[in-house]
Amino acid sequence: MANRRAWGWGLGVGLPLAALVLFLALFRWDWLIPVIEAQAAAKLGRPVTLQHLHVKLGRTITVTAEGLRVGNPPGFADDPPLARLPRAEVDVALAPLLRGNVVIPSVTLDRPQVELVGRPDGTTNYAFDAPGPPGEGADGGGPQVGALRIRDGKVHAAIAGLKADFNVDLKTEEPPGEEPALLADADGTYAAQPISAAFRGGAVLNLRDAERPWPVDLQLSNGPTRVRLKGTVKDPVKLAGADLRLEVETxxxxxxxxxxxxxxxxxxxxxxxxxxxxxxxxxxxxxxxxxxxxxxxxxxxxxxxxxxxxxxxxxxxxxxxxxxxxxxxxxxxxxxxxxxxxxxxxxxxxxxxxxPRLIPTTPINIPRLQAADIHVRYKANSIRGKGIPFDGLEMALDIVDGVIRLHPGSFKVGRGEISADATLTPQENGMLRAKAEIELRRVDISRLMQAAGAGGAGSLGGVGSIETTGRSLSEMLGNGNGSLTVVSVGGNISALLADLSGLQFGRALLSALGIPERTQIECLIGDFGLRQGALSVRTLLLDTESHVVSGSGLAGLGKEVLNLRLRTDSKHFSIGSLPTSIGITGSFKSPEIAPDLGEIGARAGAAAGLGVLFAPLALLPTIQLGVGENSQCERLARVGQGSQGGGAAPAQR
Structure with a gap:
């Protein structure tokens, strides 16, 4: 009976023990490969295969994987795969692992190969549903990686959307007596331009050793563009603690x-x-x-x-x-x-x-940005430009969901400014739809004249608006509808009509109009309408101490053609003082000035005195100034209203 119990105990304990010993003797870590492949494939969304797996147990666990292959997502060819790794060796510290922490003293990757593919339709084989880098302030979760060794790594990238096809050689070096280094060299094309890059990552013994920041030195050339990045990063895994100097030249x-x-x-x-x-x-x-x-x-x-x-x-x-x-x-x-x-x-x-064109005709390339928002604030203390009267610039620009908003853009002119609020919406056909409101606030005439090499005093106010569509600035102005009104607030001029945009006919224009080089401004009013790119002069009146200049005509903004008439009347009639009318024709860049001799003869008997003002003043009550006070212009407006009741000739628009 005792022997029978002993035999039973031996079968109950010894047999399982023997089976366990036999299992351990025959066990192969390769038996775990199907489980590992299934879990990795589920996480990566790509087929994963592994040929062999070896584990060496001890205070440091060494895991060796051979023949690792990560395939491409559905829709991509199977060969070449996304990644190949003939051999990888990972050391894991046992004691921290028992406490729930993963510490990896070293990782060795032997001849890794990566193939990155981006097709013309935007699909790629390398897009993963993974969070971005956590950045500074993130917790310290995740494995702590020590030494990283890469032997003869190769990366090939062919990405149609970036017009890129380049190769990267990746490796680590441990020169005797020097810090280990991560090295990468790239060569090929990017953005259809030759690209070459050299990267030295510095010490890789411990990528998370905050006491030893990780050096970075990158030199990159893309066509004629040069980029240099040099400095240190305390924690490259989290991109935390970066202290880098970037130099860009293009x-x-x-x-x-x-x-x-x-x-x-x-x-x-x-x-x-x-x-x-x-x-x-x-x-x-x-x-x-x-x-x-x-x-x-x-x-x-x-x-x-x-x-x-x-x-x-x-x-x-x-x-x-x-x-x-x-x-x-x-x-x-x-x-x-x-x-x-x-x-x-x-x-x-x-x-x-x-x-021969002054306004740019090149299409403005502003794609409708759906994946990016842009916010720009800009200020310039002083401005240089040929014939430019601007003293400063402030701009707030936002692009959100593809809609561009300028709110505002402001040019300083002496103590005043010209400001604009605008909205531009890119259209699917490459057109831009634009709407803008413009305001002139006490713009210094002296500063305008200084830009033209002349002198003066006083200021201008004004309001304007435009709505349009087009691909270029020229096309948008040629399609525009809107208005502009400007009014002076006193002052004097020495060359008021001298050109402010580089055209060299200002003094010739003054001479043709017969205006003295220096005279006091009583009132300056300009009221313009814009319809389908045709800027019409509804009212143009310059009232000085001795003369009155009135204007009419059109300026075609799209084709840049001028067809304007200016007439000068003297307030004080004298022998030989006859109304003078001139025409301004030609293009914006090359205007032509010529007297209208026939009109001069027809008006030889014109009446003298303030009565010559009645025709242009008849239009003043229709203008909504809204730009501040100008007592002289308001007085003239009242005169214009009185002239309408006194039988003055109707104004010709």
Whole structure:
């Protein structure tokens, strides 16, 4: 009976023990491969295969995987796969693991190969449903990685949307007596331009050793664009504690659009340096100092890293050349002789100078941004430009859900300003729909005249509006509807009609009108209507001490043609003092002035004195000034109302 119980106990305990010993003797870690493959495939959304798995137990657990292959998502060819890894070795510390922490002293990747594919329809084989980098302030979750070793890594990227096809060689080095380093070299094309890059990641013994910040040194060339990034990052895994210096140099900021994902208009040569870091889900480029053509620029930029890109810039300039901003409105930016210009930029400037057109006809390339919002604040303390009367510029620009809002844009003119609130909505056919309100607030006539090489005093006020559609600034003006009214607030002039935009006919115009070089302004009123690009002169009146100038006619903004008439009447009749009428025709860039001899003869017997004012003044009651007080203009308006009741000849529009 005792033997029978002993035998039973031996079968009950010894058999399972023997089975366990036999299982351990025959166990292969490869038996876990199907489970590992299924879990990895479920998380990655791609087929995952593994040939062999080895585990060496001890105080440090060493896991070795061989023949790892991550396939492509559905719809992509199976070969080449997204990734191949012939051999990977991972060391895991046992003691922290028992406490629930994952500490990985070292990772070794042997000959990894990655194939990144982006097709013309926008689909890619590398898009994962994974959160972005947590950034500063995130908790310390996740494995702690120590040494990372990569042997002969290869990455090939062919992304149609970026016009990119380049290769990256990736490896780590541990030179005797030197810090280990992560090295990467890239070569190929990006944005249809040759690209080459060299990266040195510095020490990789512990990517999370806050006492030893991780050095970064990147040098990149994309066509003529040069980028240098150098500094340290305390925690590269979380992109936390970055202290990097970024240097950018390019002949045209539009070339940066492909690198940043933000549409940028054409500019003259650009260079800038600043501090780059990452925090709260945003890359920040701060303490920026640089130049665009002949203009300085400083400030800060931030770019979000979420599903929807958010770009913010707060910029200022001590001195800006308006020619450098020409690309914003579709013009040719910059001036001839600006350092760093390419041969093509010099040719473009020469073509623009030789063109008979003054208003840019190049389509303004503003795509409807659905995946990014842009917010820009800009201030310029002083402005340089040929015949430019502006003293400063302030602008607040927002692009949200593809709609562009300028609120406001303001040019300083002496103590006054010209401001505009505008909304531009890109259309699916490449057109822009625009609506703008314009206001002149006490714009200094002296500053306007100074820009024309003349003198004067007083100020102007005014209001205007425009609604239009078009692809270029020329097309939008040619399709525009709106109005503009300007009124003087006293002053005097020495060359009021001298050209303010570079045209050299101002003094000839004064001479043809017979106005003295210096005379007191009593009143200046201009009221203009815009219909389908035709700017009509509804009322134009310049009342001086001795003369009155009135005007009529049209200016075609789309075709840039002039057909205007100006007439000068003397307030004090004398022998030989006859009304003078001249015509202004031709183009905006090359206007022509000629006297209307037939009209002079017809008006040889015109009445003298203040009565010559009645015809233009008859229109004044119809103008809603709304720009401040001008007692003289108001007095003339009352005279005009009285003239309508006194049988004055009706005004000819």
């Amino acid at each position: 002949p045209d900021m539009a070339r940066l659009s492909a690198l940043t994902g933000v549409p940028i208009p054409a500019t003259p040569p650009f260079r800038a340096t600043g501090r780059l870091d990452y925090a709260a889900g945003r890359f920040r480029f701060t303490d920026v100092e640089g130049r665009v053509g002949n203009s300085d620029i400083a400030g800060a930029y931030t770019v979000s890293t979420g599903a929807r890109t958010d770009f913010t810039a707060d910029l200022h300039s001590k001195r800006v050349d308006l020619a450098d901003l020409g690309g914003v409105i579709g013009g040719t930016p910059g001036r001839a002789g600006t350092p760093g210009q390419t041969a093509e930029q010099r040719r473009e400037i020469a073509r623009a100078a030789a063109s």
